[in-house]
Amino acid sequence: xxxxxxxxxxxxxxxxxxxxxxxxxxxxxxxxxxxxxxxxxxxxxxxxxxxxxxxxxxxxxxxxxxxxxxxxxxxxxxxxxxxxxxxxxxxxxxxxxxxxxxxxxxxxxxxxxxxxxxxxxxxxxxxxxxxxxxxxxxxxxxxxxxxxxxxxxxxxxxxxxxxxxxxxxxxxxxxxxxxxxxxxxxxxxxxxxxxxxxxxxxxxxxxxxxxxxxxxxxxxxxxxxxxxxxxxxxxxxxxxxxxxxxxxxxxxxxxxxxxxxxxxxxxxxxxxxxxxxxxxxxxxxxxxxxxxxxxxxxxxxxxxx
Amino acid sequence: xxxxxxxxxxxxxxxxxxxxxxxxxxxxxxxxxxxxxxxxxxxxxxxxxxxxxxxxxxxxxxxxxxxxxxxxxxxxxxxxxxxxxxxxxxxxxxxxxxxxxxxxxxxxxxxxxxxxxxxxxxxxxxxxxxxxxxxxxxxxxxxxxxxxxxxxxxxxxxxxxxxxxxxxxxxxxxxxxxxxxxxxxxxxxxxxxxxxxxxxxxxxxxxxxxxxxxxxxxxxxxxxxxxxxxxxxxxxxxxxxxxxxxxxxxxxxxxxxxxxxxxxxxxxxxxxxxxxxxxxxxxxxxxxxxxxxxxxxxxxxxxxxxxxxxxxxxxxxxxxxxxxxxxxxxxxxxxxxxxxxxxxxxxxxxxxxxxxxxxxxxxxxxxxxxxxxxxxxxxxxxxxxxxxxxxxxxxxxxxxxxxxxxxxxxx
Numbered sequence: 001x002x003x004x005x006x007x008x009x010x011x012x013x014x015x016x017x018x019x020x021x022x023x024x025x026x027x028x029x030x031x032x033x034x035x036x037x038x039x040x041x042x043x044x045x046x047x048x049x050x051x052x053x054x055x056x057x058x059x060x061x062x063x064x065x066x067x068x069x070x071x072x073x074x075x076x077x078x079x080x081x082x083x084x085x086x087x088x089x090x091x092x093x094x095x096x097x098x099x100x101x102x103x104x105x106x107x108x109x110x111x112x113x114x115x116x117x118x119x120x121x122x123x124x125x126x127x128x129x130x131x132x133x134x135x136x137x138x139x140x141x142x143x144x145x146x147x148x149x150x151x152x153x154x155x156x157x158x159x160x161x162x163x164x165x166x167x168x169x170x171x172x173x174x175x176x177x178x179x180x181x182x183x184x185x186x187x188x189x190x191x192x193x194x195x196x197x198x199x200x201x202x203x204x205x206x207x208x209x210x211x212x213x214x215x216x217x218x219x220x221x222x223x224x225x226x227x228x229x230x231x232x233x234x235x236x237x238x239x240x241x242x243x244x245x246x247x248x249x250x251x252x253x254x255x256x257x258x259x260x261x262x263x264x265x266x267x268x269x270x271x272x273x274x275x276x277x278x279x280x281x282x283x284x285x286x287x288x289x290x291x292x293x294x295x296x297x298x299x300x301x302x303x304x305x
Numbered sequence: 306x307x308x309x310x311x312x313x314x315x316x317x318x319x320x321x322x323x324x325x326x327x328x329x330x331x332x333x334x335x336x337x338x339x340x341x342x343x344x345x346x347x348x349x350x351x352x353x354x355x356x357x358x359x360x361x362x363x364x365x366x367x368x369x370x371x372x373x374x375x376x377x378x379x380x381x382x383x384x385x386x387x388x389x390x391x392x393x394x395x396x397x398x399x400x401x402x403x404x405x406x407x408x409x410x411x412x413x414x415x416x417x418x419x420x421x422x423x424x425x426x427x428x429x430x431x432x433x434x435x436x437x438x439x440x441x442x443x444x445x446x447x448x449x450x451x452x453x454x455x456x457x458x459x460x461x462x463x464x465x466x467x468x469x470x471x472x473x474x475x476x477x478x479x480x481x482x483x484x485x486x487x488x489x490x491x492x493x494x495x496x497x498x499x500x501x502x503x504x505x506x507x508x509x510x511x512x513x514x515x516x517x518x519x520x521x522x523x524x525x526x527x528x529x530x531x532x533x534x535x536x537x538x539x540x541x542x543x544x545x546x547x548x549x550x551x552x553x554x555x556x557x558x559x560x561x562x563x564x565x566x567x568x569x570x571x572x573x574x575x576x577x578x579x580x581x582x583x584x585x586x587x588x589x590x591x592x593x594x595x596x597x598x599x600x601x602x603x604x605x606x607x608x609x610x611x612x613x614x615x616x617x618x619x620x621x622x623x624x625x626x627x628x629x630x631x632x633x634x635x636x637x638x639x640x641x642x643x644x645x646x647x648x649x650x651x652x653x654x655x656x657x658x659x660x661x662x663x664x665x666x667x668x669x670x671x672x673x674x675x676x677x678x679x680x681x682x683x684x685x686x687x688x689x690x691x692x693x694x695x696x697x698x699x700x701x702x703x704x705x706x707x708x709x710x711x712x713x714x715x716x
Binding site for chain 1: 332333335360361363364365366367369370371373374375376377378379380381382383385399400403505513514515516519520521522523524525526527530531
């Protein structure tokens with residue numbers, strides 16, 4: 001594992017520059033800054049409709065110091081596949097074709113294009129920064145919004161649970177799938193760095209807390225991401241060529257007694273303030289079930305040894 | 306890949322489109338199958354997978370992704386190609402607009418078909434006409450050879466730095482896509498002269514992927530910004546592309562010996578004609594046969610093939626109107642609620658407005674959803690124009706001022 005000191009020395013350069021128009025405490029900004037530190041300037045980023053389209057700055061001002069293409073909502077995976085094909089046609093082997101998309105552009109309107117690119121094994125790196133709703137248009141529910149969360153289109157809390165997109169992508173048998181959280185930058189940096197050097201379709205899903213969308217103070221973004229992991233709700237793992245590996249920050253939460261009560265995570269976010277007792281039980285069950293899946297993956301891995 | 310000698314191949318219109326992409330040395334192809342375009346994507350798969358054509362072929366999961374991927378590939382400066390039809394074109398419509406807005410010289414053939422419901426897979430240009438305002442140059446091919454030639458000319462026109470816009474080359478589903486004709490496939494030395502491979506740049510003058518010169522494309526722009534001006538430039542440069550189209554047709558003729566009029570329109574026996582019929586696509590070629598037969602009977606008729614619907618050749622239409630007293634304008638498409646019900650006839654009428662020319666335009670709609678249009682029927686259309694010229698009498702059974710020729714009686 002790379003040390004913080006080493007990171008400070010090697011990844012000092014910022015490719016997503018200051019002066020961008022993210023909200024205070026934006027999780028997306030942390031995700032993109034760390035991702036670009038890992039990927040470097042020979043990266044062409046495709047961004048569908050999302051907060052990212054706006055926070056880069058209004059024309060003619062712009063924060064990314066690398067090639068950046070704004071793209072239609074459903075079109076990013078395909079557009080990046082086209083870039084990758086052009087890089088191959090032109091023999092630019094050192095360029096990375098990157099998508100940086102929100103959860104709406106990924107889990108909802110973009111899912112067909114992602115599935116197509118994953119099945120083709122297009123040579124792209126697809127990153128979803130997940131802030132669990134359509135934040136750019138003013139907090140509407142997406143299929144990545146968790147149970148009980150209030151949004152402007154679920155004013156009394158969402159009934160359904162969060163769609164498990166990393167698992168859906170993994171079912172395409174792609175070379176690399178990983179989950180990350182902005183509160184664990186070293187883990188994020190290392191996964192992006194690893195993904196950069198893998199050929200074929202790579203998918204990284206980053207939890208990116210959103211102060212205005214979730215209803216917490218802007219200085220608490222990192223704390224919020226840490227709690228998501230510490231409660232066992234957000235599990236950090238990677239699947240490399242089909243092999244599942246629980247990431248270091250999540251390892252100790254294999255033991256349920258080590259997990260913080262989920263209530264602590266929910267009660268400090270305003271979006272959950274209509275969550276009922278029944279809803280809370282559902283959350284607890286849901287986390288238990290998610291870990292059953294992890295246990296199963298680890299068992300399979302053990303058997304295959 | 307290499308084509309040393311000129312070859313005459315007995316092929317379908319779809320195969321001619323695939324050969325054109327091969328001859329144009331296309332670098333990235335993306336396509337999704339749809340009747341009646343399917344054979345284009347099959348033939349290209351054969352070319353690419355056999356190693357005959359060193360292109361990247363992205364076999365995507367939908368038409369929306371077809372155009373999205375070509376936009377990505379074109380931004381990085383590669384020559385790109387696709388083919389679609391009907392519903393497929395409608396499904397990719399968002400990206401069709403995006404391609405033009407990004408000013409990318411993507412070329413796509415359309416094996417036009419009727420729009421559902423009810424399902425219809427036969428010749429009808431409503432699909433391509435529906436993308437009228439997307440910012441694509443729109444050409445129609447009337448023969449198998451013109452599909453091949455039209456695609457080659459399309460790249461030459463679109464990649465011109467004064468144009469940098471995408472182009473459709475449309476032809477009727479089944480009538481051209483699935484019928485077989487001899488098509489001349491040109492040799493590499495001539496092709497290279499007409500359409501050299503793209504230089505190894507990192508994109509185009511206005512958009513590129515270059516870490517040394519990082520560029521942001523397409524970010525949000527306020528109403529006070531240049532959005533309005535960008536849009537004006539698309540219109541301005543599309544209009545100015547008319548001279549590039551003309552120049553390209555001339556150059557094409559010089560190198561390959563085949564003439565396509567002035568590029569925008571192609572006249573047939575118009576010099577002494579008294580009435581004229583304007584057609585798009587295959588019906589234009591068939592109308593020439595009707596002209597020949599009628600001329601043997603002593604009628605002074607002429608035919609005009611409208612090769613480009615976008616940009617629209619207003620000057621050429623005015624000049625036609627100066628020559629004849631009556632023009633029939635045939636739409637194999639529908640534009641519901643428009644002044645004439647057809648897109649081309651509405652444009653022709655609009656072209657004459659304010660010119661003081663009193664040539665009568667008779668709007669005609671025919672062949673919708675692949676309904677057969679015979680030479681006999683076209684001869685009757687000419688005769689109706691002659692009657693209109695001689696007596697001022699409009700054909701019977703006009704519907705809202707348009708002759709819906711060949712329509713069944715609807716109760």
